[in-house]
Amino acid sequence: MNSATEIKESPDGLWHKCDGCDELVFRQALERNLYICPSCGYYLPVPAEQRLNQIFSTNSWIDLFPDSAPQSLLESLDLADLVSQTVCPDLPERVIAAGEGEISGCSTILTVIHPLAPPQRLHFVTLLIAIRTALMKALPLIAVYSNDAVSKMIAADEPTAPELSFAEITYLSTEMAKLSETRLPQITVLTDANARSLSTRFPIGDIILVEDSNSSTGVSERQPPITDARRKAESRSVSLNGEAFVDHYVPREALPETLGNLLGFFAKTRGT
Ligand SMILES: [Zn+2]
Numbered sequence: 001m002n003s004a005t006e007i008k009e010s011p012d013g014l015w016h017k018c019d020g021c022d023e024l025v026f027r028q029a030l031e032r033n034l035y036i037c038p039s040c041g042y043y044l045p046v047p048a049e050q051r052l053n054q055i056f057s058t059n060s061w062i063d064l065f066p067d068s069a070p071q072s073l074l075e076s077l078d079l080a081d082l083v084s085q086t087v088c089p090d091l092p093e094r095v096i097a098a099g100e101g102e103i104s105g106c107s108t109i110l111t112v113i114h115p116l117a118p119p120q121r122l123h124f125v126t127l128l129i130a131i132r133t134a135l136m137k138a139l140p141l142i143a144v145y146s147n148d149a150v151s152k153m154i155a156a157d158e159p160t161a162p163e164l165s166f167a168e169i170t171y172l173s174t175e176m177a178k179l180s181e182t183r184l185p186q187i188t189v190l191t192d193a194n195a196r197s198l199s200t201r202f203p204i205g206d207i208i209l210v211e212d213s214n215s216s217t218g219v220s221e222r223q224p225p226i227t228d229a230r231r232k233a234e235s236r237s238v239s240l241n242g243e244a245f246v247d248h249y250v251p252r253e254a255l256p257e258t259l260g261n262l263l264g265f266f267a268k269t270r271g272t
Contacts (some may be wrong), residue, residue, distance in 0.1 A: 018042055034252050036213070043213050043252055045115035045192060048097035051144055052112055055256050061101030064109070064133055065126045082122050088114060096123050098130040100139070104260025106267055108142055109134040115146035115192050119164040119201060124172065127202065131175045140185040140263055141176070141205065147192045148199040164201065173203040180206060185266040187259065190246075198246070207247050207262065215249035 008017045015024045020042025030037075034054060035044040046054065052061060062068055066083040074080050088095055098111035111130040113123060127143070134141040179186050186205030190198055198210060250258045 016044065018044065036252060041213055043192070043211065045146065046252075047091075047093040048112040048114045049094050052097055052099045052101070052110060055103060055110060055112075055142075055144075055259060056099065056101035057103055057105070057256070057260070058101060061099040061110075064098040064100060064111075065129050069129070077125070079125060082125055085120070085122050088117055091116075095120075096126045098126050098133075100133065100137070103142075103256060103263055106140070106260065106263035107137075108140045108259075108263055109137075110142045110144070112144040113146060113202070121164075123202075124164055124168045127172055128175065131172065131179065134184060134186075135175075135178055135182070138182065138184060140187070140266060141179055142187045142189065142259060143202065143205065144189040144191060145200045145202050147190055148201055169201060169203065176203045176205070183270055185263070187262060189250075189255065189259075208245065209248050209250050209255070209258065210246050211252055211255060212249040213251060215251050 008019070009015070009027075013027060015026050016030055017023075018025055018037040018040065020037055021040035023037065023039045025037060025039070030044065031050065035046045035050070036042070037044060053059065066074070066079070066086055069079070074083065086094055086096075093114060095117040096111065096113045098109065100107070100109050102108070103110075109130050111127060113119075130143070131141060133139070176186060185207065187207045187209065188200070188202075188205040189209045189211060190200060191211045248258065
């Protein structure tokens with residue numbers, strides 16, 4: 001039935017069941033392998049904080065919320081109650097993480113949404129902080145979202161999961177558009193593309209990457225024709241914000257390098 005809602009982790013957290021082949025994989029081995037199943041190559045969901053560690057070039061990055069959020073901000077925006085919700089109820093993992101760090105020498109803001117957490121007010125607040133910080137510091141913004149087709153299946157099993165309102169999404173989109181006005185790059189990475197259709201309810205950037213285990217390693221220009229055909233088919237179903245096209249399909253292991261190349265490219269064009 002709905003395999004996504006089955007318990008996929010042992011109570012001691014030592015092993016994890018792969019959705020692709022049902023093999024049990026040791027968590028440590030999975031973490032070392034970027035959450036790619038060593039048996040079948042299936043892309044398992046990567047927890048938000050692990051993503052930040054994977055994508056940022058250095059281990060040190062600034063946690064934008066809640067760790068380094070100023071106390072005055074927490075109080076003035078009444079965010080103290082949200083701090084306790086930053087971790088998934090059933091998992092020791094963050095619902096959403098946002099950090100400032102470096103990718104291939106380029107400073108950037110990176111925010112990652114936990115693939116299995118339904119959208120809630122915490123997402124709105126954290127995304128807003130990420131966007132505002134990018135604006136304030138004139139930095140690029142990279143947002144890593146899970147494909148909605150996957151998270152919707154999970155959300156169906158959640159008893160009370162307050163959704164993001166349309167007004168909140170619109171507000172975030174408007175804020176994000178300010179980055180475009182100042183020519184700051186915004187890159188959206190859509191993950192968990194194992195499902196057929198691609199969609200996200202979160203605001204998307206000017207550039208869309210899709211993490212895809214079937215894409216060729218490293219060089220996205222050399223994709224086989226079949227990928228091109230699929231790309232056309234899939235690009236029609238991406239996003240809630242009207243027309244959007246997938247710019248690149250990238251294998252997980254090549255994501256940091258691809259993002260680094262893009263940031264380097266934008267840094268050059270903005271510098272001239
Ligand atoms: Zn597997």
